[in-house]
Amino acid sequence: MKAKKLLVLVALLSIWGGTMIFADSASSKIKVIVNGSELDEAGVMTDGKTYLPLRQISNSLQALISWDEASKKVTINKPNVHMFLFQNNTVFGKVSKGSRYTFSVWAQVDSLRMNISALKVTIADPSGREELIQSQDVNAQKDNFWFRTKDIRYAFEAGGSYTVRFYMKPDGDEWKVVSEKLIIAE
Template identity: 60%
Template sequence: MKFSKIAILLIVLTLCGGTLMFADAATQKVRVILNGSELDDNGLIVDNKTYLPLRQIANGLQAIVSWDNQTKKATLYKPNVHMILFQDKVVFGNVDKGNRYTFNVLSQIDNLTTEVSAVKVSITDPNGTEKVIQSQSVNITKDNFWYRTEDIKYNFEFAGKYAVRFYMKTSAADEWTVVSEKLITSQ
């Protein structure tokens, strides 16, 4: 009796293991490199079709992903966002470490093919600390607009790269998506 239970258990485990080995052989992992950096999630090849991690690719391309659960459809939007940094009326991008600057960010957005409910501009220091420059609810339904922040006084206390980022939300319930980034070098 004991022997038959062990034999049945071994047969079941063998069948499960064989099925898992077959499933693993039917799919292949794919390394995904985007702009020179490997993504955390791998792609897969299943039945000669390649499946890629859309959310990570969209983040790398600074694009918005919209998911419609009812129709099971993912839509990718990539607006053109150009940012110019102004100190008074002078454009700038490199700063001296330890100095405090007053500046604002002018953003030109075009090729916008989805509605936007909010925008945000922030600056992140080389250590990863983010400060919001300005955040605002908007109701944008056209394909282009301009957005200028108020003046911000900011101390560039560390040497390195500071990232000024432009974010969008398509609805109030969505998460912020980075759609543009400009780097300031502090030396």
């Protein structure tokens, strides 16, 4: 009796193990690297097709992503956002450590092919502490426009890289970074 149970158990484990090996060979995880950085989530290759984590990829590319449940459609849009930092009429990107500067951020946006409800501009110091420069709701939908922040007076207390970020908020979604500009304090 024990021999029969053992034989049945060995047969079941063999079938189950073979199925698991087959399933593992039919689908495999793959590393996804975007602009030199590996994503937290892996992609999956199944039957010669690759499935990738779109939200993480769009975040890495600073693109906007939206999901339309009715049509089961994903849309990814990478608007062109060019930022310029002005102190009076002078463009800058390098400052003296320990100094205060009054400046504004200008952004030229084009190729925006999805509706957004708001935009904002922030600055992050070298330690990562982020401060809001300006936030604004958007009513009219345009595929291209200029945006200028009010003047901001900011102290560049530490040496290092300060990151100016331009965010957009797609309708019904969360804030997404679509462009960054560095200011170097030496």
